[in-house]
Amino acid sequence: AQSVTQLGSHVSVSEGALVLLRCNYSSSVPPYLFWYVQYPNQGLQLLLKYTSAATLVKGINGFEAEFKKSETSFHLTKPSAHMSDAAEYFCAVSDEGNDMRFGAGTRLTVKP
């Protein structure tokens, strides 16, 4: 079965600094990969998704992720962090978009 591992349960960056959240996947078939964001006491919002088209995927709020098959990775980046980016981020994998498996999450803190 497919799975994802998010490296680092907490990441702290300064405002304006690069954001890098790491995700590695395991899948026996070409995967569909997703990043979701969750703000406190809210549901999950889709940031971006990879579905075997371009390997560099651009999402909302200036985030992007690159699918690297050789490294089985799908890391999330943003060039310049804003205070409003503070949230919990989840990487997820599925083979058909339904039976989706999530990582444990990474909490991003942005310092002024």
Add this chain to the structure above:
Amino acid sequence: NAGVTQTPKFQVLKTGQSMTLQCAQDMNHEYMSWYRQDPGMGLRLIHYSVGAGITDQGEVPNGYNVSRSTTEDFPLRLLSAAPSQTSVYFCASSSRDSRGVVFGPGTRLTVL
């Protein structure tokens, strides 16, 4: 277009009580799922459905039942609540082609 709706938003149960968490979507999505979210564990799939009349187990199905009599509704039943079922529950839906999942706002359940 309300998206995915869940009721109730909050619920407190005593051990051994039963209840049903309601989930409905108005997007004519084929796929619907239930997840539970616990600190440090991300979201774990409980049950999912690929269409009316079809359900299947996810990662953590024990203690939960589901049915899918219509495309729109996918209730989650707890037959005999246990403290280990204290969690936040999210319902989600997706279409076969979207390769992405829309989440409801969640139900926070406490079992005493």
